[in-house]
Structure formats: structure tokens, C-alpha cells
Amino acid sequence: MITNAQSDTKVHEIADGIYRINTPVALPDGQRFSFNQYLVVDDAPLLFHSGPRQLFGPVREAIAAVMPVERLRYVGLSHVEADECGSLNLLLAAAPGAVPVCSQVAAMVSMNDLADRPPRALADGELLSLGRREIQWFDTPHVPHGWDCGLMMERLTKTFFCGDLFTQxxxxxxALTEGDILGPSEAFRQPMDYFAHAPDTGATLRRLAAEDPRTLACMHGSAWRGDGAALLHRLAETVAGRPGG
Structure with missing residues (x-):
């Protein structure tokens, strides 16, 4: 469903009650890239990634096509970066009952100051109830980016909100594919490698694989359905094959 013809923003349900908001943008070289947000509809709805500030209008319209924006209760972010939380405060203003959700490190070093409302800082492994669903938080420091990184999984459908992993x-x-996303994502990553290549990168990816995700909600590109554990193991092997992996 197209919710904004000018920006070509679309909404698709990729799992039961989980909606992908997708907006393509043009890169300076003429290629295209995309920004995704994921809306989990429940008693206490959650949006993972706010999107950049410049996309607030289309993202808000897309949310409103699914449910009233003011119903939002949580706006999650993997780490502090414009496409993760650029329009966070605009969303908090639109949804007076909403609070940010992030890692304890992100709260300590950034969100306690940047967010207009105190964040809900989750500990590693902590569960957050949305109603009939639970979200589980995983600290993933330096995977793929900074010290504050974390990711989450919706336990009912085993949808893994994997942030910048598998960027395409x-x-x-x-909107949702069962095809190859590792090949395109690795071809995109390697010329401008944005992984931190921390000592625990492989172990972190294998730990996430042990959660057996069924749907990977990628922040850039198509969401993916299949054996998420196997795909995360393959990513761990690929990253380990590069210097510092």
C-alpha cells in the first residue's frame, strides 16, 4: 500500500501485526537506497527506527494508515544515528504517551540528553511486554557499529529487528523475500565497510542465531523470511573471513 505518492512511501505487513514502512531515496551517484521502519501493533504499539528527521511526514502518514499515531507507546532505536532516531522527538510530540527504547549505554551517553522524554533503557536479555507480544532486547556492542548498539526480537512471530545487519x-x-540477501548486502558493505569488526562480532552473531529468528526485519532493503539462524551463521563466517573479523 502506497501511503505517500511523492516520497513513494509504502506499508506492508511482513508478519502478523508487524508492518514495514519503506521509503526509497536517490543517492548522489544515481543509485537508490531505502529506509525502513517497523511498526508492531499491540496494546502498547512499538515503532523500531524513527527514520531521519526529513522523512517524519511520510513516516507519520504511514503509521496513521495502520493505526492512530497517538497510540504509539514505544519508539525503539538500535544505536544513535540520524536514520535510527532523527525524528524521534517529533514522534514523541505526536504521541504524548510514547517513550524511547534503547540500550542502557545509549541512554547513558546520549538519549538521556537528546530525547525530549526519558528513555526506557533495557538490559541485555530483558523482555518488554506490548500486550500479547513480548519484545526481547539484546545488547550487541560494536555489532555492527558503536558501543551503544542493541537489537530486538518479537517473540511471538520470531521477527528479529536486525537494524543495519544485511543492509541491501x-x-x-x-517488501519480503525468501531470496538471497547476504550476497547483495556483502557486495554493498565491503567497498565502504561499516562493521566495527570487534573481537566479539562472530560470537554476537552466533548468539543471535541461537534465538532461531524466522523473519529478519532489515532496516535497509527487503525484509527476509526463512532460516534466520543459518543466515546469521553465514554472516558470521563471512565477517570472520575479513581482516579483523
Whole structure:
């Protein structure tokens, strides 16, 4: 469903009650890239990634196509970066009952100051109830980026909100695929490698694989359905094959 024709923002349900909001943008070289947010509809709805500040209008319209924006209770972020939380405060203003959700490190070093409302800082492994669903938080320091990184999984559908893992180029079509995303994501990553390559990167990816995700909600590109554990193991092997991996 297209919710903004000018920005070409679309909404698709990728798992039961979980909606992907996708907006393609043009890169300076003429190629296309995409930004995704994920809306989990429940008694206490959660949006993972706010999107950049410049995309607030289309993202708000997309949320409103699914549910009233003011119903939002949580706005999650993996780490502090514009596409993760650029429009966070605008969303908090639109949803007076909402609070940010982030790692304890992100709260300590950034969100306690940057956010207009105190964040809900989750500990590693902590569960957050949304109603009939639970979100589980995983600290993933330096995977793929900074010290404050963390990711989350929706336990009912085993949807893993994997942030910048498996970033793919292009406009992000189709919304959900069972095809290869590791090949395109690695081809995109390697020329401008954005992984931190911390000593525990492989172990962190294998720990996430042990959660047996069924759907990978990628922040850039298509969401993916299949054996998420196997795909995360393959990513761990690929990253380990590079210097510092």
C-alpha cells in the first residue's frame, strides 16, 4: 500500500501485526537506497527506527494508515544515528504517551540528553511486554557499529529487528523475500565497510542465531523470511573471513 505518492512511501505487513514502512531515496551517484521502519501493533504499539528527521511526514502518514499515531507507546532505536532516531522527538510530540527504547549505554551517553522524554533503557536479555507480544532486547556492542548498539526480537512471530545487519542497496523491493540477501548486502558493505569488526562480532552473531529468528526485519532493503539462524551463521563466517573479523 502506497501511503505517500511523492516520497513513494509504502506499508506492508511482513508478519502478523508487524508492518514495514519503506521509503526509497536517490543517492548522489544515481543509485537508490531505502529506509525502513517497523511498526508492531499491540496494546502498547512499538515503532523500531524513527527514520531521519526529513522523512517524519511520510513516516507519520504511514503509521496513521495502520493505526492512530497517538497510540504509539514505544519508539525503539538500535544505536544513535540520524536514520535510527532523527525524528524521534517529533514522534514523541505526536504521541504524548510514547517513550524511547534503547540500550542502557545509549541512554547513558546520549538519549538521556537528546530525547525530549526519558528513555526506557533495557538490559541485555530483558523482555518488554506490548500486550500479547513480548519484545526481547539484546545488547550487541560494536555489532555492527558503536558501543551503544542493541537489537530486538518479537517473540511471538520470531521477527528479529536486525537494524543495519544485511543492509541491501536499491529501493527495497520486494517488501519480503525468501531470496538471497547476504550476497547483495556483502557486495554493498565491503567497498565502504561499516562493521566495527570487534573481537566479539562472530560470537554476537552466533548468539543471535541461537534465538532461531524466522523473519529478519532489515532496516535497509527487503525484509527476509526463512532460516534466520543459518543466515546469521553465514554472516558470521563471512565477517570472520575479513581482516579483523
Amino acid at each position: 542497496p536499491g529501493a527495497g523491493a520486494p
